[in-house]
Amino acid sequence: MKDQYAELDNPAWNALTSEHQEFAVGGGLAKRYRPDIVSFTAFAEPVAEAAASLDPFMAAGEQFFIIGDLPPLPAGWEVKNDLVCLQMVYNATATIPVSSGIQPLEEKHAQEMYDLVQLVQPGYYLLNTHRMGHYYGIRQEGQLVAIAGERMRTGRFTELSAICTHPGFTGRKYAQQLIAHLVNSNLAAGKIPFLHVSEKNERAIGLYEHMGFTTRRKISFRLTAKLK
Incomplete structure (x- = not known):
């Protein structure tokens, strides 16, 4: 098969x-x-x-x-x-409710996107990585405090990436809301969301499983x- x-x-x-x-x-x-x-x-x-x-x-x-x-x-x-990393694929079918004020991020936001990702997840994101797909963020008092976007994309699949929250704003489910937004938009476009997460990041793996992702395989970067 x-x-x-x-x-x-x-x-x-x-x-x-x-x-x-x-x-x-x-x-x-x-x-x-x-x-x-x-x-x-x-x-x-x-x-x-x-x-x-x-x-x-x-x-x-x-x-x-x-x-x-x-x-x-x-x-x-x-x-x-x-x-x-664990390669996880979204296997649920229902959309996920979104309640936070999510904003699309554009070229003019490139530097603050880069700065936030480098603060939380240095090494995998460059100043122009956002050009690979759609990126979204959540702000508090004008400050970009959470981000998530799309990285590798094929005709059928979209990788979710750069999922991070400023250390001063964790615990508010911002990452979960951004993931939900990306999952819903990709499902609506007929794309299957997937992502990669370190096999040692148990907290993130638990969140992704809770949201409907399942592990497909291990894969090395x-x-x-x-x-x-």
């Missing part, structure tokens, strides 16, 4: 060859996101030839993420860290460097 979620085994590749073609750099065997968008690479198949074909598109000293299966790496590439 065919796995209906099979394209999520290689989410970056399937995004870069569909909804995110405008951000793709590389060739037929391997691609990367433009370095100003997000530090993700992708391979059609995890083979040495594919990784070698991407080497000219990586700068010396650059760090980037390989998601999923690891190909044999070219000389000078080195894995620095392996973040094992390997921080890799091109040393020279």
